[in-house]
Amino acid sequence: MKNKRKYYVIILFLLFPYFVKAQTDTLEVTLSQAMAYATEFGYQSINARYDIDIARKKVNETIAIGLPQINGSGSIANNLKLQENQIQFGDTTITTVFGTKYNNSIGGRVDQLLFDGSYFVGLQASKVYVRLSENVERKTNIELKQAVAEAYFLTLVAKQNIQDFKATLETNKNTLKQIEAYFEKGFREDIEVDQIKLMVNESQRMYDDAENQYKIALSILKFAMGYDIDKPLKLSESINDILLTIPTTPTLMSDIKTHIDYQTIQTQIDIKGLDIKNQRALAMPRLSAFLTYDYAYFGQNWSDLVKTEGSMLGVALSVPIFSSGQRSAQLKQKKYELSKLSVEKQMVEQSLKRDLIVAKANLENAQKQFLNARESKTISERIYQKSLVKFKNGLLNSLELSQNEGNMIESVINYNNAAMNYFNLYIVYKKANSQL
Secondary structure, eight states: OHHHHHHHHHHHHHHOTTOOSSTTSOEEEOHHHHHHHHHHHOHHHHHHHHHHHHHHHHHHHHHHHTSOEEEEEEEEEEOSSOOEEEEEETTEEEEEEOSOSEEEEEEEEEEEEEEEHHHHHHHHHHHHHHHHHHHHHHHHHHHHHHHHHHHHHHHHHHHHHHHHHHHHHHHHHHHHHHHHHHHHTTSSOHHHHHHHHHHHHHHHHHHHHHHHHHHHHHHHHHHHHTOOTTSOEEEOOOHHHHHTTSOSSOOOOSOGGGSHHHHHHHHHHHHHHHHHHHHHHTTSOEEEEEEEEEEEEEESSGGGOEEEEEEEEEEEEEOOOOOTTHHHHHHHHHHHHHHHHHHHHHHHHHHHHHHHHHHHHHHHHHHHHHHHHHHHHHHHHHHHHHHHHHHHTTSSOHHHHHHHHHHHHHHHHHHHHHHHHHHHHHHHHHHHTTOO
16 A cells, blocks of 8 residues: 555646745645645545545454464462362362462464355455445545536636726726816716726625635635645636636546445445355354463462473364344345345436436536626626726716626626536536546
């Protein structure tokens, strides 16, 4: 596993040619780099890899059960007062003491499993559990990539809002200066000055809110990546860069068996099959061998202890004979559980096909909504610019200008929401298509 992690780190730094060289440097990442970073350093991903390590050690633990088991024992005893015993000879009772003051021993025992059906099944099951842990890691990384992708794009949208609302704020401030100058010369009414002030205040509010939303979105992204919240992070891609990568004609996945959910349910079925196999193995004999060797030291004085030794070699056999139907009932329960998993597998297959069709349809619809929102944004911006020129030339009143500005801002917000929805549904489509 350590070699595998080293491999991940090497690949990660090949992907990140502009990685930081000191803790104070700014990390700059593309979307794909942010997702790769999360799969290596994300908290959930790290724990998922630990689960794989634990499962692999469980395999080693199971293997060790079938290998020789060696145990040693020893004792040192000083009989402060030996127990008196009575022996009856006819009508005569004799009180005597058996034993010596010192009684020490040391020995060892070797046990070797020769045959146990449950052991071999357990060995197979432990290896399948490793596969299940690997499935969990892959599932975790998919969920993590989705979270990072959505947070990355949300941060870009928040950053774009700052730029858009800042430009609107500056435009309104410049317009206010011009209208105030015209008002002082008597060419404009005070109601128009007040109307522009309201526009400045509103654009200032939206700008401040956009800055706050950007800070929140960036912290969410850092946390999802497993990146230090206090360190600077820069996103090197724009909204358009990412949206251009979305295919205009999404396709359906040809093989549903490549999906992680299908592979997970199949692994669960394999585990349950081994569980049934183990239940049957419990009715089989268990055979083991043992070897013991012991030394005993005893005497009245520590300096002249007498040594004796003994050894034993043997086999032990355990044969299940009758369980009053308990094993049979347990076996039937596990078979029913396997049948349930088979039904769940069919349900997973159909749900994955359904999810893919829905994801494809939603993505195609989101694409249409995005293109419509983009066109509306372009038109509303054009209308606003023309309205601004007319207003400055006295051909349009401030209320009409405010309405056109409001329409433009609404179209910008609708565009950003449509872009975010389009991208998020693309991620959902990729997830359904086993492409994350």
